[in-house]
Amino acid sequence: MANFNLKVNGKKSTVTADDDTPLLWVLRDELNLVGTKFGCGIGQCGACTVHVDGVAMRSCSIPASRLEDSEITTIEGLANENLNPVQEAWKELDVPQCGYCQAGQIMTATSFLKQNPNPDNETIRNAMNGNLCRCASYNRIEKAVALAAKKLS
Ligand code: FES
């Protein structure tokens, strides 16, 4: 075990974990940020997606100890007092079913729209392809990303 410093949602914290402890478990168990979900644990489902320096990453597959110089954002840090436009689009189109995958979906969508502000449907589908949803809410997700793009333009 070692102590190291992380900056999560703008706040610096010192955490204690093994060098190889995935960021996901540090977020959930040390920092009580439980909006980030465990799905597969092997980088295949996207449920654990967070932003590292603005880029969507799978927190189950990155050791937290490597991120001392990074800005980490979780679903809890995405909005301030108001929902961000991606969250608003999700709410407007009533996207979630059970909800388990949705934080990861929103984190992927937000990062994607920063890099692709005006995507067509196929580009949206490809970008969201790695985020699995057991409830198959894919059509609503695609529509919500398109609506969020409009809101952001
Ligand atoms: S839990 Fe990380 S990708 Fe599935």
Ligand code: FES
């Ligand atoms: S809403 Fe249930 S897993 Fe996606």
